[in-house]
Amino acid sequence: MKKRFHRKDVADIMDNAARSYSEIHYDRHMEELRRLHKGAYDYAIDAGPHKWSRVHCPQRRYRLMTTNVVECINLCLKFAWQLPLMTLAEFIRNMLQKWFHDRHTNARSMRHRLTDVAHLVILKRVKKCGYMTVNAVDWNIFSVRHKGKLWTVDLARKTCTCNKFQMDFLPCSHALAAARYMTLSIYRFIVAKRESHCFHCCREWNLDFTSLCADYYKRETLIDAYSVPIMPVGHPSSWVVPFDIAA
Numbered sequence: 254m255k256k257r258f259h260r261k262d263v264a265d266i267m268d269n270a271a272r273s274y275s276e277i278h279y280d281r282h283m284e285e286l287r288r289l290h291k292g293a294y295d296y297a298i299d300a301g302p303h304k305w306s307r308v309h310c311p312q313r314r315y316r317l318m319t320t321n322v323v324e325c326i327n328l329c330l331k332f333a334w335q336l337p338l339m340t341l342a343e344f345i346r347n348m349l350q351k352w353f354h355d356r357h358t359n360a361r362s363m364r365h366r367l368t369d370v371a372h373l374v375i376l377k378r379v380k381k382c383g384y385m386t387v388n389a390v391d392w393n394i395f396s397v398r399h400k401g402k403l404w405t406v407d408l409a410r411k412t413c414t415c416n417k418f419q420m421d422f423l424p425c426s427h428a429l430a431a432a433r434y435m436t437l438s439i440y441r442f443i444v445a446k447r448e449s450h451c452f453h454c455c456r457e458w459n460l461d462f463t464s465l466c467a468d469y470y471k472r473e474t475l476i477d478a479y480s481v482p483i484m485p486v487g488h489p490s491s492w493v494v495p496f497d498i499a500a
Contacts, residue, residue, distance in 0.1 A: 422467035
């Protein structure tokens with residue numbers, strides 16, 4: 254959007270609309286965009302909100318705003334396209350081999366039950382929920398109040414009226430506040446020593462926040478995703494080629 258219309262303010266509003274968790278906020282940002290730049294508004298609507306808007310996307314995004322793998326691969330192969338076909342194929346295989354090895358090694362070195370990225374998101378949300386007031390509605394449903402606003406959390410259904418919980422499949426700060434209130438946890442939340450001075454309150458909560466997270470964010474899932482290595486193909490002279498293909 255910024256490159257097309259050469260305006261940062263237009264791009265910022267569009268980004269806010271794309272990342273909105275509720276249709277109310279989405280409509281508010283889109284109306285602001287319409288008043289600011291009608292051409293950009295029409296372009297966004299014609300493109301189809303389901304393709305770029307978080308709240309309108311029919312698939313699960315898990316906090317990702319883009320899945321354009323093709324552009325990523327093209328960028329990595331920017332200087333390899335001029336290679337002969339077989340050399341290019343080996344270049345791609347070797348690149349994937351390194352990626353899988355590095356990511357598998359990195360995943361195994363993670364110290365938490367969640368991936369490092371998800372763990373940091375949770376830490377930030379935990380810090381916020383310490384200032385929230387929670388009241389129980391029933392065993393699983395809670396009202397959470399903060400700065401004059403009220404949200405309803407259902408820990409059994411893993412939903413919150415802020416929509417972050419059910420869209421990200423990662424507990425929002427309201428859900429974490431509710432979980433702390435009902436002492437949901439199975440084990441003590443431990444923060445690394447270098448972070449403990451910032452989030453010392455986390456250690457006082459018996460909070461099994463991983464039970465509220467989708468498996469997508471868990472360390473074991475990441476390890477499994479890269480557990481099968483990309484093997485070398487060997488020298489062509491060692492290949493077993495079917496007769497009908499070799500002929």
